[in-house]
Amino acid sequence: DIQMTQSPSTLSASVGDRVTITCRASQSISNLLAWYQQEPGKAPKLLIYKASSLESGVPARFSGSGSGTEFTLTISSLQPDDFATYYCQQYHSYPYTFGQGTKLEIK
């Protein structure tokens, strides 16, 4: 199985900050990686697919990059709605696997 490792597990930041979350795969997954945002008590929301493609309706301050085993999610200028938990997921091969999550907290 492909292991997905996110870092950091928790990130404290302020409104207006630029933040980056990293996701590493235990083997190459090409660009078959998605990023999700989850607010407490809600279903996850797709932000990025194919590592760098922005899902329709998602603000342009979200961007993704990477290929192979190293990926990043960047939020260029944090807004109050962005404080949530973020997950990466590989869909290169079954079983599809998620990172353990990064909780973005208000500093």
Place this chain on the structure above:
Amino acid sequence: QVQLVQSGGGLVKPGGSLRLSCVASGFTFSDFYINWIRQAPGKGLEWVSCISGTDYTVYYADSVKGRFTISRDNAKNSVYLQMDSLRAEDTAVYYCARALGSNDYWGQGTLVTVSS
């Protein structure tokens, strides 16, 4: 608009069974794989199972293989997750999600609690 509406969660004793349903609308159902993904209380997301759109190919996580069965009825725009031999560690919110690789639309989630 695309919607996935789930039903069927609840409290069940260890060793018991439960069937989850996910009814889709707003898109051509047979064009899409459907995933089941779960989240234990206070934990991260875990992919559980997947079924393809037309040939009904299925995939399972090792943690549920042999105990859970995914199926679909394209005439009813529905996907099901039959969960047998349930264990305490199966306690989670279960989500169905539309998939073309990534999961772009999700159901509202349904809580399954396995406890005596």
